[in-house]
Amino acid sequence: MNILVLGGGAREHSICYAVKKSKKCNNLFCIPGNAGISEVAICKKIDLKKKKEIFNFCKKNRINLVIIGPEQYLEDGVSDYLKSKQISVFGPSKKASKLETSKSFAKKFLIRNKINTAKYKEFKSYVSARKYISSIEFPIVIKADGLASGKGVMICKNEPEAENALSIIMKKKKFGLAGNKIIIEEFLTGFEVSYFAFFDKNSFIKLGYALDHKRAYDDDKGPNTGGMGCFFPSKKMTKEIEEEIFKKILLPTSLGLKNEKLIYRGILFFGLMITKEGPYVIEYNVRFGDPECQILLRNLKTDLLTIMESNLQDKLSNINIKTDNKAVICVVLASNGYPGNFKKNKILKNLNKVKSLKGIKIFHAATSIKNGNIVSSGGRVLSITSKAKSINSARKMAYEALNKIGWEGGFFRNDIGLKNT
Ligand SMILES: Nc1ncnc2c1ncn2[C@@H]1O[C@H](COP(=O)(O)OP(=O)(O)O)[C@@H](O)[C@H]1O
Ligand SMILES: [Mg+2]
Known part of the structure; x- marks a missing residue:
């Protein structure tokens, strides 16, 4: 197979590494890639907004499968566009990607399907959100509804901090249209886990989990980042917790997708808070997380292309994912x-x-x-x-x-x- 990976970060490098190991991989390309990726794949710079050019590249290089790394391309509809041109794409549709690209959409999905998540309210106007924060207890979490490159979430310890957050998102429009709507939710305590499973129309299969470190400096000090590292395994993740995640999160998500006829094909990332009352969903991501992807793929023993092919054919139930438990x-x-x-x-x-x-x-x-x-x-x-x-x-x-x-x-x-x- 000829494979094209879209994206140019460490996540995409690790995807290229896993794809390159596959016996099924013939030629491997990456747009735009980076210096490290260019050692394993042929990299090409094409503006990823230019969908037609990507399609032409696929035709010219006889690409059999496109793997999309970053969420932005899913929101931009790259996946839908290439699929409409009969190209196989690993990456959910724009519609299903709303599980990540709209926090309000995800919250409503979670609540309809009785999946534990923090209590919340959503607002479209600054005035009503401002009024609301003067009547509640702190801390709270304020989130821009749309994609904000991991910067649209603010944990507020008191009313002035919350007012500032509202002003940044709703008045100054720091995240543009992504801040047209916001959600305000209760602050959960516990430990966070990034949990991953492949989902298709009929079933799902676990890939694994990782614990990550979001703050910039040691001892979780300093500002939030895209992630400074992660690890597997954690003693905190007991068998009981994994079972709860299966029963209370994965299963109802799969049933919810089916009941709502929301076809999701791809990897689904669950940002979880493991509280005293069990696991809660903080958010869904509709792609591999970075840096978590890097360690999950290093432990993956089953051929990644075989998993992806089965996923796209709705045949996940036929495969068995083997991982090294290192x-x-x-x-x-x-x-x-x-x-x-x-x-x-x-x-x-x-x-x-x-x-x-x-x-x-x-x-x-x-x-x-x-x-x-x-x-x-x-x-x-x-x-x-x-x-x-x-x-x-x-x-x-x-x-x-x-x-x-x-x-x-x-x-x-x-x-x-x-x-x-
Ligand atoms: N309800 C919550 N309670 C406690 N912490 C939260 C809550 N929601 C988000 N967070 C923290 O903020 C981080 C970012 O929030 P998240 O919803 O994952 O947004 P994004 O990844 O899109 O920036 C989470 O990883 C978590 O550390
Ligand atoms: Mg997150």
């Missing part, structure tokens, strides 16, 4: 200043030395090649994933690798996988 951790190397302002084009050396270390893989997130050097081109630059018998060994390996890279242009968290294990 400990895997992923540590993100980010540019100094991230998630705020940072410099680009900083040279990364020593990557070749690290690449060959046993149990280590480097997935590039934002790199490019300039004058023969690999340079940074974004906030999260690359990540190290390491696989071992225990989290402690995996941690040791990952940090040795990062110290060998010794990049002065950036930083990483030192405590990935340290707690919660």
Whole structure:
């Protein structure tokens, strides 16, 4: 098969790595890709808004399957467009993607299907939202309804913070149309898990879970980021909790999709809060999460293309997903200043030395090649994933690798996988 992966982050690099391992993979392409991806796939720069050009690229290169990484392309309808041109796409329809692209849509789906989620109210006007926050207890969580690159959620400890959040989203329109509607929900306590399963028209099958670290600095200090690392397994995730997730979250989601005739084909990510009362859904994501994808795919033993083919044919019930139950951790190397302002084009050396270390893989997130050097081109630059018998060994390996890279242009968290294990 000839495969095209859309996207250019570490998630897409890890997808390319998994696809390349498949005996079914003939030629592998990636748009736009990055410096690391270009070592495994033929990368091409095409503006992903130009759907027709992507279609032409597919025709020219006899692409048999397109795998979409980022949510934005799903919202933009790239998946629907290519499917309408008879190209096989791994990535749900624009309609089903609303489970992620509208938090209000997801909330209503969860409530209709009696799936545990934080109590909430939604507002379209600043005035009524402002009035509401003067009558409630804190903390609360305020969320822009639409996609906001992971920045549209604010946890507010008091009324002035909430007023500020409302003003940013609804008056200053920081997230544009995504903030035309907001939801205000109760604050849940517990621990968070990213849980993944493939869903088709008839059934679903678990892929696995990961625990991630969203804050920029050690001990969960500093601002929220796209994710600074993650790990598997966690001692907190007992068999009982996994069973509850199956019964209270996965099963009713699958039944809800069927009852509502919302056909979902693809990977579904459940952002869960495991509370004292059991698992609650914080959100759905309609694609692989990043960085979680990187460790899930490192533990995946079943051929990814076989899973995707079965998924698209609604034959998930025929397959068995086998995973290595090894400990895997992923540590993100980010540019100094991230998630705020940072410099680009900083040279990364020593990557070749690290690449060959046993149990280590480097997935590039934002790199490019300039004058023969690999340079940074974004906030999260690359990540190290390491696989071992225990989290402690995996941690040791990952940090040795990062110290060998010794990049002065950036930083990483030192405590990935340290707690919660
Ligand atoms: N109701 C809630 N209670 C506690 N924390 C929450 C709640 N909703 C969101 N969060 C926190 O905010 C983060 C981002 O929220 P989420 O709904 O996943 O939005 P997004 O990923 O689109 O930015 C979550 O991972 C979680 O840490
Ligand atoms: Mg989230």
